[in-house]
Amino acid sequence: MTRRLLLLLPLAGFLVLGGFLYQGLSINPFERDSALMARAFPAFELTTLEDPGRVVDESLLEGQVTLVNVWGEWCPTCKQEMPQLLDLAERGVRLIGVDYKDTREKGREFLAEFGNPFEVNIFDPEGSLGFDLGVYGAPETFLVDADGVIRYHHTGYIKPADVRDVILPEVKRWHE
Amino acid sequence: MARMIRPLLALLILLPLFALAGGIEVRQFDDPVLERRYQDLTATLRCPKCQNQAIDDSDSPIAGDMRDRVYTLLQDGRSDKEILDFMVNRFGDYVLYNPRLEGRTLLLWGLPAALVLLGALVVVLMVRARRRTSARELSAEERARLDALIKRERTE
Numbered sequence: 001m002t003r004r005l006l007l008l009l010p011l012a013g014f015l016v017l018g019g020f021l022y023q024g025l026s027i028n029p030f031e032r033d034s035a036l037m038a039r040a041f042p043a044f045e046l047t048t049l050e051d052p053g054r055v056v057d058e059s060l061l062e063g064q065v066t067l068v069n070v071w072g073e074w075c076p077t078c079k080q081e082m083p084q085l086l087d088l089a090e091r092g093v094r095l096i097g098v099d100y101k102d103t104r105e106k107g108r109e110f111l112a113e114f115g116n117p118f119e120v121n122i123f124d125p126e127g128s129l130g131f132d133l134g135v136y137g138a139p140e141t142f143l144v145d146a147d148g149v150i151r152y153h154h155t156g157y158i159k160p161a162d163v164r165d166v167i168l169p170e171v172k173r174w175h176e
Numbered sequence: 177m178a179r180m181i182r183p184l185l186a187l188l189i190l191l192p193l194f195a196l197a198g199g200i201e202v203r204q205f206d207d208p209v210l211e212r213r214y215q216d217l218t219a220t221l222r223c224p225k226c227q228n229q230a231i232d233d234s235d236s237p238i239a240g241d242m243r244d245r246v247y248t249l250l251q252d253g254r255s256d257k258e259i260l261d262f263m264v265n266r267f268g269d270y271v272l273y274n275p276r277l278e279g280r281t282l283l284l285w286g287l288p289a290a291l292v293l294l295g296a297l298v299v300v301l302m303v304r305a306r307r308r309t310s311a312r313e314l315s316a317e318e319r320a321r322l323d324a325l326i327k328r329e330r331t332e
Binding site: 029032033034035036101127131132133134135136137 | 225227238265269270
């Protein structure tokens with residue numbers, strides 16, 4: 001009897017492996033955790049989009065929970081995302097923008113046209129801060145706690161439903 | 177006919193050159209060892225934006241940025257491990273085509289070896305079991321039956 005059952009072992013192994021691989025089919029390869037999760041926001045020293053004479057660094061993010069949004073004028077999804085970001089700003093969330101691989105002129109045009117939910121925008125024309133953040137496209141959004149530690153990462157578009165379902169709960173969670 | 181084919185052939189031969197000119201930039205190395213390491217690193221680092229392409233094979237802007245970094249880090253005299261760590265710290269394990277052997281990748285690396293060992297074990301056990309049955313002496317009764325069968329065969 002046990003010998004008979006042993007014969008079923010390869011089939012069982014195959015089913016386990018098959019199930020594992022089948023589940024892999026529905027995984028979105030773009031939904032993966034940022035390598036920077038639970039680590040300090042990378043050091044940087046860049047000017048702001050608003051004022052070429054003002055240099056800011058990572059201390060900008062200390063003291064309160066901040067949503068850092070990486071955007072660019074060249075990025076169509078960023079335009080669709082702006083109403084959600086404006087909504088978040090209206091609800092009292094502090095937002096800081098990173099104008100990624102853009103020109104100052106285009107970046108300013110973008111904000112004039114689509115609104116500006118950001119307290120300030122870090123101007124990153126070479127994408128150096130973006131690189132240190134592990135950004136490989138825009139938009140990407142990071143939630144940074146009051147100690148300057150990255151607590152949540154959102155790759156790509158923030159849907160209108162995400163504001164209430166994902167972003168606001170995360171902001172609240174790290175506020176305490 | 178031949179007159180038409182010849183320019184076409186020439187174009188076909190030149191075509192790969194156009195492909196080389198686009199996309200991936202040409203880099204200057206004083207040291208052939210560095211050049212070799214650059215090629216190896218950019219072939220083993222995976223583009224985070226693409227589904228399945230090494231950064232030496234991708235036109236994506238982030239792949240270009242990563243090649244730039246590999247190049248400058250090599251010129252700075254960093255080791256391969258430092259450069260890979262630098263990328264993993266930013267983009268995660270995803271960018272390594274060759275996953276590292278560590279606690280969480282133990283199953284990944286260990287499973288194939290474990291399966292081979294298991295297979296070998298099964299084969300050994302089966303061979304042993306078979307040898308045991310075939311090497312067994314015939315009982316007196318079996319011997320008598322065998323003799324009877326052989327005798328019948330001969331007489332027929």
